Amino acid sequence: MDKKFMLNLLMKGDINIPALLIEHYHAIGLDEQECMILIQVHSFIIKGDDFPTFDDLAQRMTLDETACADMLRRLIQHGFLSIVQKTENQIYSEAYSLLPLWDKLLNYAYGKESEASEKESEKALYTIFEHEFGRPLSPIECESLAMWMDEDHHSPQLIKAALREAVVSGKLNFRYIDRILFDWKKNGIKTLTQAKEHGENIRRHQQLPRQGRGNENPKKPKMPAYDWLDKG
Known part of the structure; x- marks a missing residue:
């Protein structure tokens, strides 16, 4: 048989498989056989058969029909595959849908991005504290920062706001910042x-009682209101 003809046949038969699936199938809870049977389902759908039989799949796998059926059932139960109804010329039929799989992959990808962004925010927070204190943080201070985030579940943005309040109040110490965060959580x-x-x-x-006593110190400048929304 002509080798060039065979090469063209191979090239035309390509099926695009999302790189996210190949790279992260294990991270979302699939093993190699489960990933492969989903790729086979994807292959059938691309070629116009959106509800291949167990026998169709078994012919492409190292599994028999019963094993393919059991695996597909588990994949549906675990939210990687679904069976949907479709209507064509008023005729109802069933079809496999891989939307649950793509949804899991996208959620995983976005989750990794969010996690990386959160780690960067935490790293930046330590740098901001060291800049304001003018020195490296002690191990106990680093532990306090970690506890505010991990145990008290304060966001890095809120902790930074508490730091700014301490700076404005002229009470730059961890105990004062902890009191601010405790009050906010309460x-x-x-x-x-x-x-x-x-x-x-x-x-x-705080200003109301002072106004009641009259203007005892008219020359004393007012402290400007702190802008909590300033993220700079």
Whole structure:
């Protein structure tokens, strides 16, 4: 048989398999056989057969019909594959859908990106603290930072806001920052907007008694309101 003809036949028969599946099938909970049977289902769908039989799949696998059926059933139960109904010329039929698989892969990919971004935020937070304190943080201070994030579940942005409040108040120490974060957690504050509103309410209440006593020190400058939303 003509070798050139065979090469053309091979090239035309290519099926695109998402690189995410090849690279991360194990990370989302698939083994090699499960990944391969899903690739085979994908191959049938691409070629126009969206509901291959167990026998069709067994002929391409090292599994018999019963094993293919069991594996497909498990994949459906675990949310990697689904069976959907379709209508064509008022005739109802069933088809395999790989949307659950693609959805898991995309969620995994976006989750990895978010995790990397969070790690970068945490790393930047340590740098900001060391810059404000003008020195490297001690092991105990590093442990406090980690506890605020891991145990108290404060976001790096909220911890940075508490640091700024300590700087503005002239009380730059971890104990004071911890008190701010404790107060915010007690009051259900989880965002910068909520922290800003809470701080404004506190300052407003602090200013009322002074106004009642009259202007005892008219030359004393007012401390500017701190902008919690300033992320710079």
